[in-house]
Amino acid sequence: MGYAIEVEDLVIQYTRSGQETFRAVDGLSFRVQEGEIVGFLGVNGAGKTSTIKALMGFQPPHSGQIRLFGAPVDLATSREQVGFLPETALYSPYLTPAETLHLHGALHGIEPATRERRVMELLAQVGLAEKARTLNRALSKGMLQRVGIAQALLSRPRLLILDEVSSGLDPIGRRDLRRLLKEEQHRGCTIFFSSHQLSEVETICDRILILHQGRLIAERAMLEIMGRVPSLEDYFVTLVETGQDLLDQREEVRL
Amino acid sequence: MNRTWQIAHAMTVASLLETVRRRELYVLLILVVVMTVAARAFTVFGVTGLEMFVKDMAFTGVGMFSTIIGVLIAARQLPEEIQRRTIYPMLARPITRWQFLVAKFLAAWSSAYLCFLVLNLAALLLLLALRIPVRLIFVQHLVLKAFAFSWLSGFTICLTIYMSPGAAATVAMLLSFGSGVFARAFTMTYVGHPLLNIPVNIVYALLPHYSLFDLTAKVVYDWDPIHPAVMLFLMLYGVGIGLFWLYVGWRRFQTQPI
Amino acid sequence: MYNRTVLHVTMIAALLFLCGFSARQALPTALQQPEKIDTQEVYENKPAASLVGEFRTTLASYLFGKAHEYLHGGVIFRAATDAELERGVRTASHGDGMQEHHGAVPQTSVVPEPERDFRFPWGWIERNTQPYMDIRSHGHRDLAEALPLFRMMTWSDPHFVEAYSMGAYLIFCAHNGKRKDEAMDFLQEGIRNNPNSYVLHGDAAQFYSQYYRDYERSIQHGVRAIEILQGLPQDAYDPTQAEQILNRLVLAYRLKKDRENEIAWARRGLQMFPLSPVCRNTFRRYGIPLPRLAPAPGSPAGAL
Numbered sequence: 001m002g003y004a005i006e007v008e009d010l011v012i013q014y015t016r017s018g019q020e021t022f023r024a025v026d027g028l029s030f031r032v033q034e035g036e037i038v039g040f041l042g043v044n045g046a047g048k049t050s051t052i053k054a055l056m057g058f059q060p061p062h063s064g065q066i067r068l069f070g071a072p073v074d075l076a077t078s079r080e081q082v083g084f085l086p087e088t089a090l091y092s093p094y095l096t097p098a099e100t101l102h103l104h105g106a107l108h109g110i111e112p113a114t115r116e117r118r119v120m121e122l123l124a125q126v127g128l129a130e131k132a133r134t135l136n137r138a139l140s141k142g143m144l145q146r147v148g149i150a151q152a153l154l155s156r157p158r159l160l161i162l163d164e165v166s167s168g169l170d171p172i173g174r175r176d177l178r179r180l181l182k183e184e185q186h187r188g189c190t191i192f193f194s195s196h197q198l199s200e201v202e203t204i205c206d207r208i209l210i211l212h213q214g215r216l217i218a219e220r221a222m223l224e225i226m227g228r229v230p231s232l233e234d235y236f237v238t239l240v241e242t243g244q245d246l247l248d249q250r251e252e253v254r255l
Numbered sequence: 256m257n258r259t260w261q262i263a264h265a266m267t268v269a270s271l272l273e274t275v276r277r278r279e280l281y282v283l284l285i286l287v288v289v290m291t292v293a294a295r296a297f298t299v300f301g302v303t304g305l306e307m308f309v310k311d312m313a314f315t316g317v318g319m320f321s322t323i324i325g326v327l328i329a330a331r332q333l334p335e336e337i338q339r340r341t342i343y344p345m346l347a348r349p350i351t352r353w354q355f356l357v358a359k360f361l362a363a364w365s366s367a368y369l370c371f372l373v374l375n376l377a378a379l380l381l382l383l384a385l386r387i388p389v390r391l392i393f394v395q396h397l398v399l400k401a402f403a404f405s406w407l408s409g410f411t412i413c414l415t416i417y418m419s420p421g422a423a424a425t426v427a428m429l430l431s432f433g434s435g436v437f438a439r440a441f442t443m444t445y446v447g448h449p450l451l452n453i454p455v456n457i458v459y460a461l462l463p464h465y466s467l468f469d470l471t472a473k474v475v476y477d478w479d480p481i482h483p484a485v486m487l488f489l490m491l492y493g494v495g496i497g498l499f500w501l502y503v504g505w506r507r508f509q510t511q512p513i
Numbered sequence: 514m515y516n517r518t519v520l521h522v523t524m525i526a527a528l529l530f531l532c533g534f535s536a537r538q539a540l541p542t543a544l545q546q547p548e549k550i551d552t553q554e555v556y557e558n559k560p561a562a563s564l565v566g567e568f569r570t571t572l573a574s575y576l577f578g579k580a581h582e583y584l585h586g587g588v589i590f591r592a593a594t595d596a597e598l599e600r601g602v603r604t605a606s607h608g609d610g611m612q613e614h615h616g617a618v619p620q621t622s623v624v625p626e627p628e629r630d631f632r633f634p635w636g637w638i639e640r641n642t643q644p645y646m647d648i649r650s651h652g653h654r655d656l657a658e659a660l661p662l663f664r665m666m667t668w669s670d671p672h673f674v675e676a677y678s679m680g681a682y683l684i685f686c687a688h689n690g691k692r693k694d695e696a697m698d699f700l701q702e703g704i705r706n707n708p709n710s711y712v713l714h715g716d717a718a719q720f721y722s723q724y725y726r727d728y729e730r731s732i733q734h735g736v737r738a739i740e741i742l743q744g745l746p747q748d749a750y751d752p753t754q755a756e757q758i759l760n761r762l763v764l765a766y767r768l769k770k771d772r773e774n775e776i777a778w779a780r781r782g783l784q785m786f787p788l789s790p791v792c793r794n795t796f797r798r799y800g801i802p803l804p805r806l807a808p809a810p811g812s813p814a815g816a817l
Contacts, residue, residue: 107262472587
């Protein structure tokens, strides 16, 4: 199996007028294998969103290389097999969920007949079938997030990149989302997502990447973590706050 | 090319739906009707023979309001998508930024032109109901304005890439409403010199010429249709200048972090 | 839904109240005669009056400009610059006897004529898309089309003397003199609203003399116009217009065969305008030597 995502020595920096250059991402390298579900973790300002923006080609990197399924991200074709959900997107208040999905389907190049079928199917899947013809402005934040999830899944992508995917969802919505992501994985989809909901990451992910101050400070399989530390939250908080990797310590003790 | 048209079509349909569902078109429609009827209402006070004045009010209102709405529609195409964060899932599709920009341009252009046509239709029906005739040049006016909106949409979208939406809308409105005034000031103050004429002409050509597309005055005063060669020139100029501004915008947009 | 309706009704009511209040504040200046009220004081003390008054005069001026456009089928004129006049720019002249409406300053069209237009191809485009004509010996559209605007502009600003003057002239011209009573009514309305306007009295004098052959009334208005002129500083009136009023007054006395007053007014006229052909002719007609006149002190009109 090949890699869905390859990131090598990625540097993203911002220069604000009259201020020094700030490195949001500093020499980040990682790979995501096809079929994996990878959680991308970090505190606010760690550089997660900058990295995801670079993955999608929204943010040109200062240096480094990014490839999706082997294709450089600056090529539009690299996104043919990608579904993306940004953090809290507010879809046009003057369109309905069905129209929003039709727009995105058309932008993706999905044929009208296939699109029609897929839109209704997805709206049913995310629990918005009854709201298909309601204007987005009448929908709650959680419902809009469901519209976003549906648009990300629209093209049956081989790679899903999700930024703060569970934001705004209620407990039932989160449960449905977990089920949906697992279904996509069974279909063979690779999922790369950032989240602050560590319990969710625990239950879904195969692997986690932890980013801190623009650098990758841990890359672990969930199986390594589970059962060896009390919870992912303990592992994450200790690592970020003190710089101590609890798993390394256990290994040291064992040695 | 087919793919670009497909993207443009989708974006245009969405933009048209938005335009129809927003209230602003209806507000302008009401204003045009009120202006026209108010102008006609002077007959109640015994002032007759107001046909020209009524026609003037109706088409001046339509021209003014459609320019305003055209600027507003174009000025919100990119900034609103960025503000709502919906530009991310759109650009996450396998489309280039040029395709996205062209689609936004066509969406803005068609929405603005739809508003223009609706307002004109309302004015025309009202005038016909008031038994005020409109001559054939009106058709040329409708056609030519389509190309004026190409200029307006391309220019305004370009400005939104370089400046804030408010500033872009202000500059676009100033130049669209003031282009005729600038041209007049230019011709009035420049005395003319054989050596300077060519460079001055080049400078003049670079200035915006939105007012040249406007046949409102000729429609109001019942002039004959204009020469087809002039129509053809303005059509080519409208498309060319619209795409030029779009290209200027794209030069920055293609590498701009979002 | 109910709350929104209540809100809308309240807003409309508030707006109407504001409009009504503003109109009421503005009324004194509009309805009372200028000599009975200190207009300036009203404007200074009542912001609403100032605001509404400003709107009214602006509207009237806009309509006046529009009327000019209507007469020329949308062709817009402007005063020609000195540099343009030196270069021999085309200036407006008339082919249909409508001499009065371009004023004393030579005017040219805002869209330049081909021979002095450096813009290629923009000049050609503009001459095609905007109303344009050769303004030399130009004609006019049906004058009747512009008349309603004069009615509207004098309603908007009853002190708009130029609108009354031009409007009356156009009413007369538009119907080939058949509606001279209508023109005179319009002029009289202007005089009622602006009793201290020498221009309107001068126009009335001309109308009575020229179109009604009513020299008695023409003289009344002519004398009143001269009285008003006497009280004005030199820069407050147009000397050419003042000379025309005086000449008409002298002619009215001549046509009325009142030799004594004709000579008296011609004598007074020469003090102000020593070269006036009409006044000089009076002395020549009756074989009276031209009087030796001392220069008029201060305002020439004051010398009368």
